[in-house]
Amino acid sequence: MTSKIPGADEFTSRPVPREELLRQISPTLPLHRLDDDQAGQVNALTYEVVRHRLWAVTQEMGETLRRMSGSHVVTESNDFNFSICDELGEQVQVGAYNVGLIGSMDLAIVWTLRNRSDNPGITEGDMFLCNDPWIGGGLHQNDAAVLAPVFHEGKLFGWTTAIAHQVDLGGPRPGSFSPSAQDVFGEAVPTPPIKVVRDGVLQRDVADAWVRRSRLPHMVGLDLRAKIAANKNAAEQILRLIDKYGADTVKAVMRRMMDDAERRLRAKLETLPDGTWTAIGYQEQSGTGDRGLHAIKVAMTKEADRLVFDFRGTAGQTGIINCPYPGLRAGIVFTVLPLLAGDIPWAAGGLMRCFEIVTDEDTITNASFPAAVGKGPFGPAWGSGNLVAEVIAKMLDAEPDHRGDVQSICNGTTDLCVVSGVDVRGGGSKGFVSPVFDVMAGGYGAQVHHDGVDTGGRLIIPSARAPDVEMTEYLYPLVALWRREQTDSGGPGRQRGGMSGSVCYVQHPDQTGTMSLVVSGTGKAANQNVGLAGGYPGNSQLDLVVRGIDVPQLAGATTIPAGLEALGGDIEVLPCEGESDLGSGDALYLHWQAGGGYGDPLLRPAEGVRDDVLQVRVSAEAARDVYGVVLHENGEVDATATDESRETQRRRRAADAGLSDTRLKPIGTPDLSELRRLDDNLAVLESSDGVGTVVCVHCGTETGPLAGGVFVDGLARRDVAPSEAGPHIWHDPSVYVDAEVVFRQLFCRGCLTAVNSRVVPVDHPLPYDDYRRWA
Helix, strand or coil: CCCCCCCHHHHCCCCCCHHHHHHHCCCCCCECCCCHHHCCCCCHHHHHHHHHHHHHHHHHHHHHHHHHCCCHHHHCCCCEEEEEEECCCCEEEECCCCHHHHCCHHHHHHHHHHHHHHHHHCCCCCEEEECCCCCCCCCCCCEEEEEEEEEECCEEEEEEEEEEECCCCCCCCCCCCCCCCCCHHHCCCCCCCEEEEECCEECHHHHHHHHHCCCCHHHHHHHHHHHHHHHHHHHHHHHHHHHHHCHHHHHHHHHHHHHHHHHHHHHHHHCCCCEEEEEEEEEECCCCCCCCEEEEEEEEEEECCEEEEECCCCCECCCCCCCCHHHHHHHHHHHHHHHHCCCCCCCHHHHHHHEEEECCCCECCECCCCCCCCCCHHHHHHHHHHHHHHHHHHHHHCCCCCHHHCECCCCCCCCEEEEEEEECHHHCCEEEEEECHHHHCCCCCCECCCCCCCCCCECCECCCCCCCHHHHHHHCCEEEEEEEECCCCCCCCCECCCCCEEEEEEECCCCCCCEEEEEECCCCCCCCCCCECCCCCCCCCEEEEEECCCCCCCCCCCCCCCCHHHCCCEEEECCCEEEEEECCCCEEEEECCCCCCECCHHHCCHHHHHHHHHCCCCCHHHHHHCCCCCECCCCCECHHHHHHHHHHHHHHHHHHCCCCCCCCCCCCCCCCCCEEECCCCEEEECCCCCCCEEEECCCCCEEEECHHHHHHHHCEEEEECHHHHCCCCCCCHHHCCCCCEEEEEEECCCCCCEEEEEEEECCCCCCHHHHHHHC
8 A cells, every 4th residue: 555645634525514614614705604494485486496497507507518628528428517506515406417526526615615715715706626536526637627606795605516527637648547557646636626717817827737737738728618618607697596586595495405305315215124235346457467356345224314335344445446535425426316316306415415424544445645546437436336226226126116216237337448649640640539438328227127228328427428430530540340239238137238339440541650548447357237136247348459450441341340250360358457559450349338137037038038139139049048048940939948948047057056956946926915025036924923034936935034144045056157147248257357256146946046146256255234134
């Protein structure tokens, strides 16, 4: 672990109670405050009109930034967001773009209030620029925010914020991501809030210092001005709203928006059972040369109307796979908002009052300065969010009124690949840096009653978009051989996970020289996109360079290559964290992650599998080998052969689990009227002495006592090769990590229905604690 630096603690931010924060703000900064009893003194009609107007302001902020930005990150992929906050930074309204980017915006404002209200002061017409992940307002240094105080009649009324991912902010590697960084000094420089606009005037010295760090100064400078314009436009509209309705009325609406969101989420939590659910996930390769797996652990406790997320036991900070506390908080926010507050207006300040975080210091989810944190957003922050999604799903699955909200994990994380070089097309010579944003088209996780959405986007970025391929080819010297949905990528299950896709790029025919590649991705050895209730994970992430392809630019080609085999050449498997290059005779192939499945795939209706095959979502081979469905040559289901195939697969499961003499019980629909459902496969039979027994809902087999998760010992278990989880699961984890990785399944001993399916290291614990709440 890198030693701490004296004074670094001054540049950290945590939630602060309002009254305590007020004592830490300079008395020279006048605040517009509202008494608690005033918050409810606004009529219903005015409340709705003002609330919707504030929502519209954030949407208009988005349009302003998109119209001014020169970055395809913003214009094509919507990797940005906004918020309107009260005078102390609590978020009243957030945008529906990258939710992770606003998960810690309030922390950045809190730090600014505590550390800038006296010197250099916070006055009307000021704005502050920040990209410090320890302070907040972004998950890593490439996330740059502009924080703008809004004053009315000389008092600080509130704040607006605009934030976007910047393609390059310096550091040793183009794109500011360095897999070999030892600490933050090997990455882009973090900047605490600095006054970039003073009295309405852009400070040229600050702006020059900001763009000077970048390989793309004009693009970064234009994005800075676009964020300033978005904030300025929002402030003007808020002040017009105040002129019409009065400052106290608008502030009362803002306060009530947060209070209503809090009340509605707490009311929903009250309808859910108390208890604790746990999950463990892994980050692969902490940096160039590492071959380890690094665990993230979470235990979510729900009591009455409150959630506690406990991350103690998570691996210590190492390499580049770290995020500070604001990143961890953002990972929780971007999961809780869509999964638990999808039907509640996103007044994030109120919603975040409903949970608290417990975490050890100096871990990969709460890293201390100067840890390298370049991978924070799509590494430990996203990994933490996946685990939070998993434990929330387990909590919801047992409640009949909420099972419709259950969702398996969506697309695991992003597949980062930054391509850079010099564009010489047309006789020019212009440097370029381009993250490949086609990977935005991730697959959504399966639900209890629905398949996941194919290439639907990102759970954490509701407005995510994959860029127009032609725009990518226009901006950068690349040619797309294909971008397509990938058959068999969605996690198999009773409900199938949404498919992911792949893209294959070569250099433009007029391009010369070699391009640099920086790659980073988790989910290549131990899948991030896990299934639920026995559902299988979605595909493994896979990044390749094909060297020496037969026809480099496919001049005169009349068909799209069917796949990698049509390119010829030699395949180089890219690591989880590392660098490579792309020459004129090479092809870059990225296959990002799909959604996890829900329920045992052997329980999927055969007609649904047939339709998937006809629609090329599932191959005929996977239909037979994974789903046990056999099709005639005309594409129709062979019912007899399918029954036999599925029984054969169950017998194979029994044999792998050491139960070769077991007599299989038929799958049926036992009477569940006296049972309390746990998930798709298991229920609890209560007894007069209060000791619950776990029962298979498909065949009625009793597994064992519920208390303490003892029933898990009564399940059959097998550990087999990861490739058994489906044709798009990477077959050889030893390419990436030293740990032995297996496809682990737990089954009912009676009917051999899968109740838990994971690709995990062999020492991964059994899921006892998942059922602790029933003890």
